[in-house]
Amino acid sequence: MKGDQKRRSRPNVRSELLFLLAINGVLIGNVKPAVIFALVLFSGLLLCLFCRISTAAKYVLTYCLMFSAEHLLMLLPGISLFHFIIVISSVLRKFIPCFMVGCLILETTTPGNFLASMQRLHMPKVFSLPFAVVLRFFPTVKEDWHSIRSAMKLRGIGLSFGNVIAHPLRTVEYIIVPLLSSSIKIGDELSAAAIARGLGMERDRTSVYDVRFCIWDHLLMLAAAVFFVLITFV
Amino acid sequence: MKIQFENVSFRYESRKTQESVRALDFTVNDGEFILICGSSGSGKSTVGRLINGLAPYFYKGELSGNVMLDGRSVREIPQAELAARIGSVFQNPRTQFFDTDSTGEMAFGCENMGYPPEEIGRRIKQTSAEFGIEELLDKKLFGMSGGEKQKIACGSIYAVDPDVYIFDEPSSNLDLTSIRELARIMKLLKNRGKTVILIEHRIYYAMELTDRIFYMESGTVKEIYSRPDFVKKPLSELHQMGLRTSSEELSQLLADRVGIRSDRGYVDVQQLSFSYRTTAAHQNKTLAIQDLRIPKGSIIALIGENGAGKSTFVKCMCGLEKCEKAVIADNGRKLSARQRLRDSYLVMQDVNHQLFSESVEGELLLSDPDISKEQIESILEMLDLGAFLQDHPMALSGGQKQRVAVASACAAHKKYLYLDEPTSGLDYKQMKNMSRMIRSIKENVSFVMIVTHDPEFIFECCDHIIELEKGSVKSTYPLDKNGQMKLCEHFMSRVIDGGRIVQQGKHNELMQKDGIYRTFVNDRKKAVSRKL
Incomplete structure (x- = not known):
């Protein structure tokens, strides 16, 4: 094909x-x-x-x-x-x-390619699924990261040298909190969509x-x- | 497939106090197209989840009564079989794909079913031909527009060929063009004899496909209408039901504001140029704004097709993107990028990205550490957030989060407020609230600029229009008597009826012909003159 x-x-x-x-x-x-x-x-x-x-x-x-x-x-x-x-x-x-x-x-x-490859290695789904999801998450987190940085700049808590040196922990918190909360939401919706389309099935998947x-x-x-x-x- | 609800109630584990839906009793016949509508929180999404088994399989909770598919209880059907027979398309195009490659994504459902690869290849080919999305195959999904992603989502379901399709607010994040394409796909499904359940509060785009309309209110189906009965309803009644209306009905949205004049001067933008990448067309374009005058003290709608450069323009104005040559001046006083960044605030589409604190109060203190208790109270009072002072921002609803973001902008004494599509996914009541909120803070800022596709909201809220096209300003006008006509022209130059373009062309050409457009404009003229 x-x-x-x-x-x-x-x-x-x-x-x-x-x-x-x-x-x-x-x-x-x-x-x-x-x-x-x-x-x-x-x-x-x-x-x-x-x-x-x-x-x-x-x-x-x-x-x-x-x-x-x-x-x-x-x-x-x-x-x-x-x-x-x-x-x-x-x-x-x-x-x-x-x-x-x-x-x-x-x-x-x-992610699809990864799942197929791991199935070839007879890797149980318990191991391969989480890693496939991680592959799916990377670009999403990258997108989120850009918009969080913009949001921080607008609030005057940007990643400037001064801010990072003066309040390293607080700066990390400002990145982690919104990143986590949006990741949780995305993860939830992602799982619902994947389950509705039969990802959790017992049988082996085929692959294109x-x-x-x-x-x-x-x-x-x-x-x-x-x-x-x-x-x-x- | 015949779907029967027999006295069904469901209570989410996470919300123990109250049943999400109760005593549902109805039958959907094989091949029927059902529109389930109702305001947010009326339980319409739960109905979809009960049919595709996500509730209680994924969204845990307590289910009583029986959901029957062709006479079998959903409880007895394994999730695997449900996935093969019931396809679901969700609201957010960003979070419903699993693979990152479009062809892999189209194959995903079939792969889970264990179909042989040759068969899957054949199905993808057929689906993409029928949907007209061949050019989207073998592309990365990141970088596609929301509309394109939503088409791939429909395609990946279609390739599995289920009997029932459930659409849960699929249009929330789409512009007008993409909504039309979505309606075309739904028509295809109906013609193939599929059972379709559409859960929406934008009711207009699939109206001609709909057989029956279920209206839900606080967890029950309050009324079931046939289409002829439903379309006879006056606009005011639809609004009372929390439903959004179509651009054809703009004529009934008589705005009371005729020619708002502000004497607070202007912000002038000159020589703004910036190169940007559009997600829709996958190509680089240039934003080139020679001379633009933004009236202070007004609420401005920034309109234009996807990829016209609206978001890029806003980012440049906020100082988030660097465009050195641009001259931006507030009543003649030049503003550097740094000053603009300090004085601007942008409420993003995903507001989750911009709330950083543990409480609403903390969010305001972050904006201004020296703010007084009284000031905090007065800002929250103005934005209807008084009761949430100590609440965690993430525990609030979407609309409340947006208001917290606006509150933090007010606390930081921001002068230029930008909002990126604040009404996507809002029902009528929420849209009205949003518009009231924006009008109430108008006096506290220099201007409010709103990127939006929502005609109803513009008529409700805005004073001035800026239309972008291919990176430059196509037109700009106040929303007075003539402006309202012009705006109608913008939304009406393609007349959509049930997702179908029934008339297309320039204003003058359409006025020559007899048809929906002329009737509309004449109605509107009458209405405007009556007002004067």
């Missing part, structure tokens, strides 16, 4: 999750900078192929900036503030490749999504293996 071609030309969520799992070692282990850099570039390439180039550029540039800033600061005389910044930055920096793969998953996976592995999945799994070895043993 229509759209098959488009769907087949991107990696499936199963291989993406495997890749994410394989590179998780980046966060804890003592990994060579060159390996992380290769990983960032590879993930950047994936984002270029399946998301927007601008997204990829944003992550890669952020990584490069943090990396060079740390090294510049190290050259300067040792002030404890600088050390603090270096430590924080080097921890945060390691999250970037994981964020990039997460971004890839969100961009290439729709083609979730067989394609060439990208094989490549991604190969890359997962390579990076796993590099991260763990090099």
Whole structure:
């Protein structure tokens, strides 16, 4: 049917999750900078192929900036503030490749596609349904976030540097309260609509999504293996 | 499918004190088109939920009596089978889709039923052809307009091919064009012999399809009318029933205000240009406003089709969007974007996003920490919120939340008040209240500007019209004698009857022809002259 071609030309969520799992070692282990850099570039390439180039550029540039800033600061005389910044930055920096793969998953996976893929893995619905709903929620929360920020600006409690520094907790509260209350409402209506359309049924769902592995999945799994070895043993 | 209610009562678990519906006793025959109307809180949505099984399966509560579908009690039918035989379309286009891709969404119901993929593909193809929505397939649902989402929602139900369709206020968030398209889809369903239950207080768009009208009041079906009997009712009686009327009946909405002159000067807008993205057409457009004069001391309706740039214009005016070149001056005193942000307030469509405190009082204190007790009281009194001082804003009804938002704007001494479609989903009484509230605060602010599609509300409340088209000002005029004529022309240049466009064209052309438009305008002329 229509759209098959488009769907087949991107990696499936199963291989993406495997890749994410394989590179998780980046966060804890003592990994060579060159390996992380290769990983960032590879993930950047994936984002270029399946998301927007601008997204990829944003992550890669952020990584490069943090990396060079740390090294510049190290050259300067040792002030404890600088050390603090270096430590924080080097921890945060390691999250970037994981964020990039997460971004890839969100961009290439729709809730329906996710449910079909998980059913292929014989994952019980108890596990797959909540995650599918999370996928559905992300863009909604993004929409809400924009309008909450506008509302805060109009009330003079915007996310300006001064406000965040002076009242960090209060500022978080102003974001969380409306976000939660609208999420609860959306969640309620969403569930009602899904149940009315038979989501809670016992039997297995069928799917119009083609979730067989394609060439990208094989490549991604190969890359997962390579990076796993590099991260763990090099 | 035949639907029978036998002495049915239902009480929600969350609202123990009072039954939502009681002693319902009626039969809907196979293939009938039923309009269930009544004001908000009359229990009409509950009737829909009892048929599709959401009450008590999802909305827990206590059910007595029997809801029978083709002679079988709903209680004995598994939810799975109900989902296959009864399709539901809900009010909010934003929250009723599960997938984020339109084709995946159309397939969703069928997938749950376990139909084979080839069969689902065939059904999607057929549905999109019959609905004329092929160009919407394989698109992201985020970014579509409300009308487009609502069509996909109908399509995903149609693909499952149930016997009964329940529409729960499907038009609340739609503009006039989308409502017409929705009515066209309903006609298709009726022609296919489906049973349709339409729950609405906008009664006009599907009137020609309706077989019987159930009027509900405080949880019971108070009256059942046949269509011929119902359409004979005078407007005032419909209003008393809380029902909204159509643009054809504007002639009866004689506004008493003829030529409101204000002597408070003007806010002038010059060289405002901004590039924006329309959700309806998925393309970039430019807002270009050369010279616009907004009279102070008045209530202005900002009208125009979806994608004309109304919301973008309001955001620019509030200072939420940056448009550096724009010159905006209040009686000659130039206002920077920062000043406008400080002095403006926008009541959003989803008011939940702009209430931040734990009580109504706290909400006002957030606007002005030095506000006195008396001031708080007088503002709340003016907005009919006196009793809710200590209540949590989220525990209030939708209309009350809107008023709290307005109250916080008053407390912050905002001068320019903007409202984005404040009457969507309101019944007649609530709309009247909204309009009274806005008129009462008019003196406290420089102007109130309202983005709206609601002709009834404009006649009720506004003094001045600004019409946008494709990002620029098409016309602007006071709502005096001539203005009222002109506004009618705007809403009437396509004459809609039961969702069908029966006449279309320019004012002069339509006046030449004999038809509903000429009758209407002549009636109105008579009415206006009588007033003078």
